[in-house]
Amino acid sequence: MCELLGMSANVPTDITFSMAGFLQRGGATGPHRDGWGVAFYEDAGYREFKDPHPSIASPVARLILDYPIKSRIVISHIRQANVGQVNLGNTHPFSRELWGRHWCYAHNGQLAGFREALPLSYFQPTGQTDSEWAFCWLLGEIRKAFPHPPEQPEVLQALIHRLAEQLRTLGVFNLLLADGEQLYAYCSTKLAHITRCAPFGPAILKDTELEIDFAACTTPQDVVSVLATEPLTTNEEWHIMQPGELVVFQDGHCRARLLSTAG
Amino acid sequence: MCELLGMSANVPTDITFSMAGFLQRGGATGPHRDGWGVAFYEDAGYREFKDPHPSIASPVARLILDYPIKSRIVISHIRQANVGQVNLGNTHPFSRELWGRHWCYAHNGQLAGFREALPLSYFQPTGQTDSEWAFCWLLGEIRKAFPHPPEQPEVLQALIHRLAEQLRTLGVFNLLLADGEQLYAYCSTKLAHITRCAPFGPAILKDTELEIDFAACTTPQDVVSVLATEPLTTNEEWHIMQPGELVVFQDGHCRARLLSTAG
Numbered sequence: 001m002c003e004l005l006g007m008s009a010n011v012p013t014d015i016t017f018s019m020a021g022f023l024q025r026g027g028a029t030g031p032h033r034d035g036w037g038v039a040f041y042e043d044a045g046y047r048e049f050k051d052p053h054p055s056i057a058s059p060v061a062r063l064i065l066d067y068p069i070k071s072r073i074v075i076s077h078i079r080q081a082n083v084g085q086v087n088l089g090n091t092h093p094f095s096r097e098l099w100g101r102h103w104c105y106a107h108n109g110q111l112a113g114f115r116e117a118l119p120l121s122y123f124q125p126t127g128q129t130d131s132e133w134a135f136c137w138l139l140g141e142i143r144k145a146f147p148h149p150p151e152q153p154e155v156l157q158a159l160i161h162r163l164a165e166q167l168r169t170l171g172v173f174n175l176l177l178a179d180g181e182q183l184y185a186y187c188s189t190k191l192a193h194i195t196r197c198a199p200f201g202p203a204i205l206k207d208t209e210l211e212i213d214f215a216a217c218t219t220p221q222d223v224v225s226v227l228a229t230e231p232l233t234t235n236e237e238w239h240i241m242q243p244g245e246l247v248v249f250q251d252g253h254c255r256a257r258l259l260s261t262a263g
Numbered sequence: 264m265c266e267l268l269g270m271s272a273n274v275p276t277d278i279t280f281s282m283a284g285f286l287q288r289g290g291a292t293g294p295h296r297d298g299w300g301v302a303f304y305e306d307a308g309y310r311e312f313k314d315p316h317p318s319i320a321s322p323v324a325r326l327i328l329d330y331p332i333k334s335r336i337v338i339s340h341i342r343q344a345n346v347g348q349v350n351l352g353n354t355h356p357f358s359r360e361l362w363g364r365h366w367c368y369a370h371n372g373q374l375a376g377f378r379e380a381l382p383l384s385y386f387q388p389t390g391q392t393d394s395e396w397a398f399c400w401l402l403g404e405i406r407k408a409f410p411h412p413p414e415q416p417e418v419l420q421a422l423i424h425r426l427a428e429q430l431r432t433l434g435v436f437n438l439l440l441a442d443g444e445q446l447y448a449y450c451s452t453k454l455a456h457i458t459r460c461a462p463f464g465p466a467i468l469k470d471t472e473l474e475i476d477f478a479a480c481t482t483p484q485d486v487v488s489v490l491a492t493e494p495l496t497t498n499e500e501w502h503i504m505q506p507g508e509l510v511v512f513q514d515g516h517c518r519a520r521l522l523s524t525a526g
Binding site: 050 | 305306307308309310311312313315322323326329330350351352353354359360362363364365385386387388389390391
């Protein structure tokens, strides 16, 4: 299994604090030694940093911690391989362009019989993982349903929820997905989130000795939501998601919550 | 205008030496202060590093120089903006997936009337540059002609040459394009290349005080070709390309050379 980390914020925000704890799980407090990656949406742009080495020993990870990048959406993943070799081509997050937007995707879990169950259309995987295959299928289904972006966000949210529910029938499918505006998070077995806003207080990381007082580095208007496979801090109350639940964040706020209709 | 750098090699090769000179052109020996980026093909994988800041002041550039990444194909670009703001979304190289391969693209020059002359199909730009628009058009035309990769490389080379010639009629179009196996380089006004193989000798950079003896860090089987807008070294003979010329490198060797049939 792997670990996921996501962020949505209403102002460009530096995720260094959460990353400092999260990256410890890539070989120190967690067994996820098979590569890691992070994607940042900044202004109109998008960039990824990936390394097929354990995050605690990665020069690229050190850069990310030393060079705070301010962005409104972040998706990060540390990998413990099951399907597909340990190499750069199988390292999350994955991205494709749809509707002139960068879509970014990271997956925790594994899927059985994915090649037969998920026929591909517009997008093809470049690596060997079940995860990237599922992403290509998911985005292809979205494009088939909507050659152009739908005007109502609800219809896209409903489609993504339905597709994620279908993927969950193949195994474990915890998902982070973003298009530059929305951050979609789907829980199959394990995902948690927290929204921080004024009045901000201190937070203490679980995975490394680090404490921050968010009051000192925020304004009263800031709203920042963080998602992770497991809560990253010990002194805050995280919302533990239910199996089959999709949440949609925009500008730091939770905009929609769709629950499973499966039994 | 911008500057291009490319590499094709038959063994995973570290391009730190060439990058050390090239990145000086991003604010020191050259005026290209509007961002820079580099893409590496490594094993089955692909990764990019981009920064919208001048390369001589970029922490990401320092990482690349300190953390030698060995790859078989590299494309890099430093930008002096003409069309599109200075931001991450307009920073080269650009990439898209076609046929389950990462295609990477960087452009030097500018194109007039590109929106009208180049109707898009499968791929859409995410930023505002003429360069990314032309890439989306070019790759869309390839996909329209070949829904699956053609068996004969010559037919794809001929198509890319024809499309590049068409782009050159709109202005200046110096190109580096790669699909993970081939590196295509098209010269509209300015592009040079050199192939290094045994017996290797010393090389002296033009843009910074640095000399290397390739004999000390290569084996007799290594073949490495480097492309750049202008020669990077002072003591070697670079091949200066002709307007309308396309060269195709694979595994460090020049596999094909197509000349312009225009007047």
